[in-house]
Each structure stands twice: as structure tokens, then as C-alpha cells.
Amino acid sequence: MPETTASKRSFRIHPVRILMYTLLVLGALVCIFPFIWMFLTSFKTYGEHSTRVFWPRALTIAPYTDLPESYELELELSPTSTDAWGGAPSSQLPLMEGQFELCQVAAPVQDQMDRSGVELPVTVLILIADTNSEVDGYDTFYYTVESRVIQQGTTRALLGQRWKAPYYLSAPDMQRWGPQLIVTDNDPEHFTLRVTWQPVTMFLFNYLDGWTESDFGKYMWNSVRLTVIQVVGVVLFSTMASYALARMNFPGRNVVFTLFLATLMLPEVVTLIPNFYIVIQLNRFFENTFGIQNAWLNNWTALTIPFMASTFSIFLLRQFFAQIPNELYDAALIDGCGHTRFLVQIVIPLSKAPLMSVVIFNGIWSWNSFLWPLIVTTRDTWRPITVGLSKFIEEAGSRIHLMMAGAAIAIIPILILYFFTQKQFTEGITTTGLKG
């Protein structure tokens, strides 16, 4: 109809249309504001979050411009004075001390100092103790400024490693901006420090902190492995099962189909406890008969195999396989091709789209699964990121900036995957798969 298309083409600014867009934008904002809040908070310092600063300093250009030059510094060490800590209480008695003047600081520290009326240069006192008398040299060092701020570390173990800057002045979140101290040589004769300012550390501080505090690298790797195993299993099992259900004639087909159908309604809570018991029994059985320790508990088997009979995927594929014209199979049969070859050479290449849906959906579900992994993992060996994150959240407690960095670490891979497969995703869910 020419009239309707013409009226659609002409974009008149209509009050109703403006209202519609406003509502949609509002809806979209509601959908994404928690993510924005998460990313903003994950860049904040503790102080910024508690004083309800909206935009974190780390996301402005200011802290990264005019950073002081890094320099190497050889400390003159001398025996400690009687009041080595400058009045600060400590149970440790250092053996040696040395000091240097800090002449430059990063912009956020400068602000903090201005506010508390401290002026540059600041004298930084390095106190060195020997925690193990058998070892030559000094093992622990403390880092104090104005007798108030102390950071300690083992020089030997951390030789060459990056140091977090100390608790500068009062605010605990000043760690982030101050100079990083790297012990490059811990020989008592020429004790050398490297004083550096690293923009990457400043920017990603919470992420690095969270990453080192909890074993996110391992959890992430576990999640990737589990997701791959589960997706491969689901694709393999459900392709075979749905091919049999869609294209083969055999007695009991309807019974099998009904069996699969029945489990769709089954909530996870009902099967959770007996499944846990079954897994324990299987674990015991494998240990007694095959001598395999932890074949099921704390292992990928318990985490992935129970989900490999994915009813949703079987339905989705069966529906698609059933639509493949019979003539194709008859032609293949005449060419002497059996079910297996027909499946591998013709059906699978034809059903790339539904297989892709199966891969994406099962991948996301596997990545997001929480309750079952929580129950069957007691150690870190196969613990996925969701469970790791929940533990981290518990430990982070009030350090919400760290908690949000952890949440972002778990969300980012999904976001990336989603932005690349977004079209298949929404189309997959609308045309084929409806699952709550």
C-alpha cells in the first residue's frame, strides 16, 4: 500500500512519538543503570564510595597527567634510633633504618595533602628488620611517612615485585596513587629502591587488588573449561538424541519423548538433594572399584554431566531436524548412506543456526550456573567464577568498590560474548527457545 509506506517514511516530530522514545530510553536506562553503577563504583576508592562521590577520580584525566618521574634510589642504612617508629606503636623492632625525601606526588595525593595541610617534601622512613637470622641481609621492611603510615613486606620474597604505596596520611585509599616502591637490591651494603608511579595500577587498582585477593584467574579458567566441556557434551548428546527422535522409527519413541518432556517441569530444588547424594555415592563407587579419588566431587564430571541431557536443546534440534525434507534422506539412502553419515554429512551442516543457538544458550547457562556448583565444590580446583565471586563478596564485606570490581570481572566475558552474538541471541530466543 503506497499510502502507508509513505506515511511511515515521513518522520514528523509528533508529541506521541517523543513520548514513546522517552519511555523507551527510560526503560533502557533502568535496564543498564546497575551496570553503569557497577563500573563507576569499581573504579572508586574506598573514600570516594563512602563520601558518595558520583564520578570516580580514576576515570578523569587528572591523576595521569604530570606524573612524577620514576627514579632509583640507594638508601644509606644506619642502625635504628631508639624511637624508630616515630611514636607509632609496633611489636616489631627494626634493625636498620634509612630515609629519603619524597619531593613529588601524584595529583590526588597532592589534593589530600593540601586538605590536611601537609607540605612537600615528606620524609619517608624505611625500617628494615631481619625476621630470619639464618638468612643474610634483611627480610622485612616497613615504610612510614610522618610516623603515621606503615606498610610492611618481606624484601626477599618480594624482591623486584611491585609494592603498593603506603597508607598515605589519613585516607586508606591513598594507597593507590602514591609511589610504588620496588626493592631492586636488598643487600645491606647497597639497599636500592625504585620509586615509580604506574598509571595502569592507578587505573585498574581495584581490579588488580580483587584479582590478587581472590583467585579470579583460576575461577575464570575453571568457568571457561566447564563451559566448553558442557557445551560440547550438550551438542553431542542432544544432536544424537534429537536426530533419533526426529528421524528414526523405533518402538518406544513416544515414551522416550514423554520422559524428556516430563523433566521440563521439574524444578532444580526437587532434584538438588538426591542428585547431591547420587554424586556422593558415585564418588564412593569410583573410588572403591576403580581407585579414582574425587572422580565426581570437586571435579568437572559432577559439574557438567548432569546438565548434558538438555531437554531444551533436544526439543529445539528435534523441531528443526523434523523439518528436513524426507527426499533428502531417501536420496542419501539410495547412495548407500546410513543414519550416521546422513547426520554428520547432511543434517549437521544444514542446521548450523539452531546448533549455534544451542551453543550460545547452554554456554550462558553454564557460565551463570551457581547453586549446583556451590554444593558440589569444596575446593578451588574446579570452582567456577560464580561461586568464587559469591565467596569473594562475602569476604569483601563493606569494601564495595572491590566487590563491584569482582562482579565486573564475572560480567565482562558475558558482555563481550553477548555483543558479538547479540543477533543470534535475541532471534534465537524469539524464534526457537522459550525458557524461563
Add this chain to the structure above:
Amino acid sequence: MSIETQFEQRLSSKPSKSRGLHGRRTRETIQAYLFLAPALIVLFVFGILPVGYALYMSLHRWRIQRGDFIGLNNYIDLVGSPLNLALIVVGIGLLIGSYYVWRGAAEQTSGWKTGLRIAFAVMLMIGGLTLVLGVDGMINAAEETRRTEDFMLSILRTVFYSIGTMPLQIALSFLLANLLFQGIEGKSFFRMLFFLPYITPTVATAAVWNTVFEPRRGLINTILTWTGIAEANLPNWIFEPAGITTLLAQWFNVNLPDWVVSSPVFSGPSLAMVAVCIYNVWVFTGYNTVIYLAGLGAIPAELYDAAKIDGAGRWSILRHITIPLVSPTTYFLSMMGIIGTFKAINHIYIMTQMVGLGGPQDTTTTAAIFVFKQFREGNRWGVSTAAAFLLLGIILLLTWIQNRVAEGKVHYA
């Protein structure tokens, strides 16, 4: 040998084999079961066996290890006395009866008869609800056994949870889908954003919402302070065990009678539960919108054109074409929404991690959380599986009722 003769040989060779057609069928059967074997084994071990096993467990005293066989005692403990159970069954019966009376009312032609029937149906419904929820029985039984009260209360909280999420989710997503359907620029972009909450890990988003609801520095309370809506008495959200009726009364300085404050039904869901509901709506509105969009797309365009020719306005098109024709989607989504609230564990687990699972004061302990708590914290596996079975029964019953209600109401285009 030419191709033709090869071809003919192949064609003729199969039926002429001694086993013939029968042999081929046996072979196909064996092959089919080989294909099905991996999925069937997994389904049997982790899908069907557990249900039977759960039934077996629920009939025993089972705390990690199997104890004595105690028959239906776990169930009786959960539901309360047999009298209580009987009351609930009668209540459900009344509810079903009220539905039939209601449906009969729609068929009546004369006005006063319809009114009478509706009134009767409403009476039956209230009676049924009272019995099912066991308002009095529950409070009395609470003094007898602690567990009883917990389970019945957890069902009540789940009902609150359903009422607090499902209608809002459906309404919002219907609105958004209809807006998106009007030939909007950047439709797929909006759709992508709306779908975001559903695909991101629940653990992570629930943790984010936890900090959004945080009473002192959370986003919501910060906004409330900035806009000046509430400054002194900021809501405690997840930390607040008081019911919303009580809180609203406080807000408007109304004095509520004691029986309202102390009644689990009338004091309403706790503010913590409201926070959980808000999270749930946030997650599923986008998902529902995408599904609704598909439903709207399936309505034939000719219907709209015909209606326009007949001079129907926007409102009557919506009322007489769109709403009836997307009713299968609405039915599907509402069913999934309600069943979802009966299954929900993950986000409540994360959101109440700071106040204790199902906290504060157990006010977010829904039925599924109750099952999980009995299992994890109480180690009462028998009780837990019994509760899970009751839950399964409720879910099946809901599905059945919804199926009956949907009959004749849902238009399949």
C-alpha cells in the same frame, strides 16, 4: 559395471536379503537407542532417578545419613496437623469451585444472577484463600512446632513474591514491546539493552543490586536524599524485616491495629522482599519484552489494516486485536513468572548474604529458599525433600489451574 546397474543392484539388494525389512527395522531400533543412550543415561541418573530418590528420602528421617522410616511424618511436620492439611485441601477445593462458579457467571444472561454468582464466587474464593493460607491455623500451629510455621509462611511469602513481580513484569514488558513495535528507530539496539539483565550472571547482578540497595551509601538511598524525598528515615531495604503495610502506615503516621501488625498476611511482604521483587522485575522485564515482541510480530498485519479501514482507533485496536492475539504469550510468560518465583534461589541467596540466607528474620525465606535452608543449614534432608515435593505439587497444581483458566481465554492465532 555401469552406474545404472550398480544403482539397481543397491536398490534390489536390500529387500532381497534374508532378514529383509524386519532386519532393517531391528537395526534401526538398535541404532536409535544407541543414539539416545548418552542423553537417556544422563536423564535417567540425574533427572528421573533423583525424583524417586527424593520421594524415598522424604519418607525417612534423613540427616546426611539415612535414618528410620517415618512414613509421612516429614510432610505432616511441614503442613502442620492432619487437620491443617485437611483445611488446606478443602480450601483448594473451594478455590477450584469458585472458579467454576465464576465461569458459570460469565455464561448467565440476566444481570442479577450474574451478580449473585460473582458474589458467591468471591465468597468461595475468600473462604478458600483463608483456609489455604491457614491464617489462624498457622499462628496457632506456630506455638506447637516451629518448623510448621516456617514452611507455611514460606509459601505465603512466595505468594507475595509472585504477586509483587508477575503482574508488574507483564504490564511493563507489554508496554515496552508495544512501544518497540511501532516502527521505532534503533529497535534492535533497545532490544539488546533490554535483554542485558537476563543474560548476565545472577550472582554478579544480584551483588550489584545489593550495593544499589545498601542503606547508607547505596544508589537508591543517595537519590532519595538528593531529591529530598526521604532524609531522616531512609528505608533499610534488604535489612528491613518489617512488612510494607506497617512501614507505609509509619510513613503516613497512621496507627494500625495490633492484629494487622502481627498478622503475617496483612502486614504484607517485608521491605527486604520488596527489594527482591524489584530485582526480579528488573531481570525479567527485558526478557518478557523480547518474547512479547515475537508474539506481536506473529499477529497478521491484515488484521490491523482491516481494523483501520473499519475506523478503529489506537485504543480499540489494542483492546480488541493486540491483547487477545498475544494472549498465548501472556499466558506463557505469566506461568513462567509464577513458577519462576517458586524456583528462585540464586538471587535471594546473594542478596541476603549479608543478613543471613533468607533474612532478615526469615522474611525472604520463600518456599525454595526454605528447602535449601533445611538442606544446607539444617542438614535435614528428609524434611527438605518433603518440602521440595510439596513445592513440586504446588507447581503442578498451578500449571493445571492455569491450563484450565487459559482454556477458552487464550486465543491461538
